[in-house]
Amino acid sequence: MTRKPRIPPAPLPQRRGVDPVRVKLPADGAWATVRDHLVERLKPGPGVIDAMLRDGLFVGADGLPVTPDAPYVPGAFVWFHRDLPAEVPVPYGIDVVYRDEHIVVADKPHFLATTPRGSHVTETALARLRRDLDLPVLGAAHRLDRLTAGLVLFTVRPAERGAYQTLFGERRVRKEYEAVAAHDPAAELPRTVRSHIVKERGVIAAYEVPGAEPNSESHVELIAHSGGLAHYRLTPHTGRTHQLRVHMNALGLPILGDPLYPRVTGPVPPDDFRRPLQLLSRVMEFTDPVTGADHRFVSTRDLDAWTSYDSWAGPSPDAADGQ
Numbered sequence: 001m002t003r004k005p006r007i008p009p010a011p012l013p014q015r016r017g018v019d020p021v022r023v024k025l026p027a028d029g030a031w032a033t034v035r036d037h038l039v040e041r042l043k044p045g046p047g048v049i050d051a052m053l054r055d056g057l058f059v060g061a062d063g064l065p066v067t068p069d070a071p072y073v074p075g076a077f078v079w080f081h082r083d084l085p086a087e088v089p090v091p092y093g094i095d096v097v098y099r100d101e102h103i104v105v106a107d108k109p110h111f112l113a114t115t116p117r118g119s120h121v122t123e124t125a126l127a128r129l130r131r132d133l134d135l136p137v138l139g140a141a142h143r144l145d146r147l148t149a150g151l152v153l154f155t156v157r158p159a160e161r162g163a164y165q166t167l168f169g170e171r172r173v174r175k176e177y178e179a180v181a182a183h184d185p186a187a188e189l190p191r192t193v194r195s196h197i198v199k200e201r202g203v204i205a206a207y208e209v210p211g212a213e214p215n216s217e218s219h220v221e222l223i224a225h226s227g228g229l230a231h232y233r234l235t236p237h238t239g240r241t242h243q244l245r246v247h248m249n250a251l252g253l254p255i256l257g258d259p260l261y262p263r264v265t266g267p268v269p270p271d272d273f274r275r276p277l278q279l280l281s282r283v284m285e286f287t288d289p290v291t292g293a294d295h296r297f298v299s300t301r302d303l304d305a306w307t308s309y310d311s312w313a314g315p316s317p318d319a320a321d322g323q
Helices: 034-042 046-053 125-133 157-168 243-250
Strands: 021-024 077-078 096-097 102-110 149-155 176-180 191-195 216-225 229-237 277-286 294-298
Touching: 034 046, 096 125, 096 294, 102 125, 125 149, 149 157, 157 229, 176 243, 191 243, 216 243, 229 243
Parallel strands: 149 277
Antiparallel strands: 021 077, 096 102, 102 149, 176 229, 176 277, 191 216, 216 229, 277 294
């Protein structure tokens, strides 16, 4: 059995909770210098790479700057810091509901991405928690959509991260979500929805393929209703991208504030916090793969279309009927 080569620790510190970029030099290639490879791979223009090399902004595993004429070494690593984008601050805090020496469970607000991706880098749950808790090695065990609020699991020790990620990959985490959508008295609930969902890279919305073998399953229950709105409990048994949003839309009950279903009106501008998607990861339960402890965590966040009707259409939820 061939072991993967060990990746050296990053020789550069984090910036605002964000790791430096690591570049592995391919084992095959005809580049004479590291510079030639970086110009071809990163494509910012030769002048940018040359300036960064002159300023010592690329470093090797030893922490020393890569020189402009450094020879190409197959399999070697190079690190540098990306320019952090200007981001609109998400004006909501992130709460820690549990912390021990192995995990951190956070209660994420709407509009805050889980991990750095695309234009959301420092304004992410991971970067914030690394800074706030002074835990630079903190990592995410899974991801929650930026527009969805609620519980997210992070790992404290890098060596244990795989064990917690496997929980999600093997569907050994029980999750409950809550949502607010229109109330349809004719909807037959509770109900289990199964379908084949496809999410293509570069396409913003997922879609269902009629007649194809189901690859997703969600259980939908009505908690309460008032006037034209209802409060739902959603239990996913699989984890496809946008699964709950797609299944609610398929029932004719698209979730309030959804910019993609039933029609694409998004993406939501980064400075628009007026109408959050009314979807919340409420409950997370699992057996800890490291300690063996049984965990159950509950979000304390609210869906404001149900609790604060001033900013949403509909009557007060005080008259809601329990179902």
